[in-house]
Amino acid sequence: MRQFVKPAITVAEQLALLKRRGIQIQDEARAALFLEAVSFFRLTPYMRPFQVHEDPDHAFQPGTGFGQISRLYDFDHRLRLLVIDAIKRVEVATRAAISNHMGPIHGAHWYLHRRLFKDRYKHKRLLDSIEGTQQKALRDYKREVDRINRRLTRADEAHKEQLRQRRAQESYARHYALSYDDPALMPGWAMLEELTLGDLSHLFKGLAKDHDRKSIGQRLTVPAPLLDSWLHTLSMVRNICAHHARLWNRELGIKPELPKQQNFPWPSYLRRSTPHTRVAVVLAVLHYLMQRVSPHTRWHQHLIELLQDFPEISKQAMGLPDNWCTDAFWQYKDKD
Structure with a gap:
């Protein structure tokens, strides 16, 4: 532990610091406006791929321009918008699936009954x-x-x-x-609309009866244990997007389970035994679920177009192979 001594510096001083570290800035006025809108601190994680590894002075690799960093930031921003759009649709569909099963089977106020939940579920909360x-x-x-x-x-x-x-x-x-x-x-259908995605994930996990969980999963064509895991991961990713945090090359803190059935539609590059801890697995989860909850969606096309608009982005850092969109999975359409 040591004392923090870094001073707060102005935007002009931030630009001077970047130039001392070796970055090329062709339009300082435009770069200054960018830093006024985004902030140096928020931009810092997007600088790291362009900096000399483990350099104590945070020097940039030769030839790095400010525009490369701002483009990476823009790409991540657009990726987050695309991801959170899909998550919101999945969230709404999950609420509906739970409501449409639990209400008719257990009554309008089903969630008031403690017996419908596991002992460890925090029902009183x-x-x-x-x-x-x-x-x-x-x-x-x-x-x-x-x-x-x-x-x-x-x-x-x-x-x-x-x-x-x-x-x-x-x-x-x-x-x-x-x-x-x-x-x-x-009643239950209104209660579900008051929950966050994290709360919804915990509620589904906390249902006591396997039949209920299985039936809800079937409505989304996902086995219950897989849906349990996916909702947990998506709630974490939603928080990342909602707080405008870096997503494109993030190591997932909560990794989703992968489908074990060989006939389950899934990318071949995610069936390998190597760990899948990057956003690629989230994109696959969302594409699969979107085919069920929004069957006429062009979400996957928007994703492909986004990566085509930014060809310089490292797909490997996202967990994607270079030819990821040619995988048969990305032509998958839900038959129901």
């Missing part, structure tokens, strides 16, 4: 979360009604009542808390 959501929605409504009553003193009562009714319909949590008291919490 789920109920407390939904109760908290409803209470907050109710507090917000009462605050808005007070504002209506206080500010519209000259308005007729019918107009004020109309406004109050509109506010009551702003969210289902608000509507349920104002309309029902038995059961005290909203």
Whole structure:
């Protein structure tokens, strides 16, 4: 451990530092605008592939230009947008799959029953979360009604009542808390919409009955253990995208399980015994799931076009072979 002594420096000083480290900057005004919009610190991980390995002064490899770094940043930005678009669709479809199975089988308020969950699942935390959501929605409504009553003193009562009714319909949590008291919490189909993808992943993993998990997985044409693993990984990747963090060459902290069935549609380059810890495996998971949840999607075409637009990007750093898009998997279409 040692004392931190690095000073905060201006954008002009940041440009001077980059030039001392050997980077070529053809348009300093444009580079300055880029640093004003992105920040030196956020750009730092995108500099590393262009720097001399383990150099204490962080020198850049000869011939490195600022434009190469900004293009890599732009590529990663566009990759994240593509990935999070697919994850959002998978997330919505997973909510629907759970709701469409659990509701008709176990009732509208199925999640209130402790017996439907494994012992280790934190059931009380789920109920407390939904109760908290409803209470907050109710507090917000009462605050808005007070504002209506206080500010519209000259308005007729019918107009004020109309406004109050509109506010009551702003969210289902608000509507349920104002309309029902038995059961005290909203039905399962509404509860699922209040969960984060991480919460959703934990809920699916926490279901006690194998039949329920298997049936939900079948709706997405994914074996339950595989879906369990994939949701966990996708929740982590979603957080990376939501926080605008580097994705393109990241080592995955939570690696998804790979399909074991030989007839399962999957890239041949991901069937090798080597570890698959880069974004390539996430792209394969998303392509497979998108064929099920959005069968007319051109998502995989957008992915192929993105990599074609940035031919200089190292595919190996993403876990992809150079000829990745010629693999039969990327022509896969769900037959259901």
